[in-house]
Amino acid sequence: MRYRRLGRTALQVSEVCLGTMNFGPTTSEPESFAILDRALENGVNFVDTANQYGGSTGVGATETIIGSWLAQGGDRREQIVLATKLYEPMSDRPNDRGLSARNIRLACDASLRRLQTDHIDLYQMHHLDRAAPWDEVWQAMETLVAQGKIIYVGSSNFAGWTVAQANEAARSRHFLGLVSEQSLYNLTERTIELEVIPACESYGLGLLPWSPLGGGILAGVLSGGDTGRRGSADMQRRVASLRPQLEQWEALCADLGERPSDVGIAWLLHQPAVTAPIVGPRTIAQLDGALHATSIELSRDVLDRIDAIFPGPGPAPEAYAW
Known part of the structure; x- marks a missing residue:
């Protein structure tokens, strides 16, 4: 396993991030434990979750499974970079959602209890909260950092302008600000190449694509x-x-002698802005495929053939204004 810096930080994360959205509703706790163990054995040190994940098993269930896995010991917690998110509603109460200072504080404490840990390495805003002023958001995040409950702050599903707005507000407070962005990014969904990726590159954010296989x-x-x-x-x-x-896509992958799923992840790993695609295996076999993708080298000719099949939008504003 190779490792990459998370954006402009010195933190080293595996070039595959283990997504856990299936843990609970689709994948049982024992199978989830097995996937986590296999990932760790193969050098995956980056684990991503969210406080709302759990589906039919209830919000918070996925964090609870991860917490039970961490509680087994064996330096599991020390070996991983643990990321979670907040924003989505956790109950019908009006304040158990969003990015108010109150919810940031209480949601973090609740995640720490479920995860059975004393700190979150990367605390991510799952969505933009237009009702929350950036001074309120950053004051709450600064407090969590000062208390040792979180180390870094990231975003998910932000627009390019929002990345800029958030980090300029953080800069004015002499705070590190966002260090990563999770975005929908795969060969069939390349919209973020217009403005989100340039914003991430300009502000030094690591890019963590979700739904890498569409x-x-x-x-x-x-x-x-x-x-x-x-x-x-x-x-x-x-x-x-x-x-x-x-x-055309599946014929190209057949020519390469590789499974389409593995080539799709490999393509993301060849994009300069990408730090680590988030793979969400339901089984160990799916995890093994994602791990294999890290060893696939795509030539310039193959990358050009892929771009011809799934062309990107090009840079903004040229893509729509010139």
């Missing part, structure tokens, strides 16, 4: 990949709209 559509849906999702109506609509591109 919800499974890049995993070989035409040739039998991700059979669990092929039957959904949404997937069938997406396949129909992208069939010509998917046919």
Whole structure:
């Protein structure tokens, strides 16, 4: 496993981040433990979750599973960079959501209890809260840093302008500000190349792509990949709209002798702005595939062929104004 700096920080994270959204609703606790152990054995030191994850098992269930895994000891906590998020509603109460100073404080304490740890390495805002002034947000985050409860702050699903606005507000307070951004990014969803990626590069944020396989559509849906999702109506609509591109994509991967899912992750690892794609395996076999992707080298010719199949939007404002 290779490691990369998280944005402009000195923190070293594995070039694959283990996403845990499936832990609980899809993957049982014993299987989740096995995936976490396998990831750690293979050098994955970056684990991402969120306070709301849990699905049908209830909000907070995923953090609770991770906390139980950490509680087994064996230096598990010391070996990982632990990331979680807040923003989404945790109850029907009006203040158990968003980025008010109150919710930031209480949500952090609740995550620490579920995770059975005394600190969060990367505390991320899951979405922008337009009702929360940046001075309120940063004052709350500064307090958590001073208390030793969090170390770094990141964002998720922010626009390029929001990244700039947040970090300029942090700069005025002499605070480090955002060090990472989680965004939807894969070969079928390249919108962030317009303005989010340039903002991340300008402000020194690590980029953590989520849904690196487009919800499974890049995993070989035409040739039998991700059979669990092929039957959904949404997937069938997406396949129909992208069939010509998917046919070319899967043929290219066959030429390379690699599974489409692995090449999709490898493509992200070849993008200069990317720190670590977030992979969310439901099984150990899916994790093993993601780990294999880190060893795939794509030549300039192959990258050009991929861009021809799934062209990006180009830079802003040229993409829409020139």
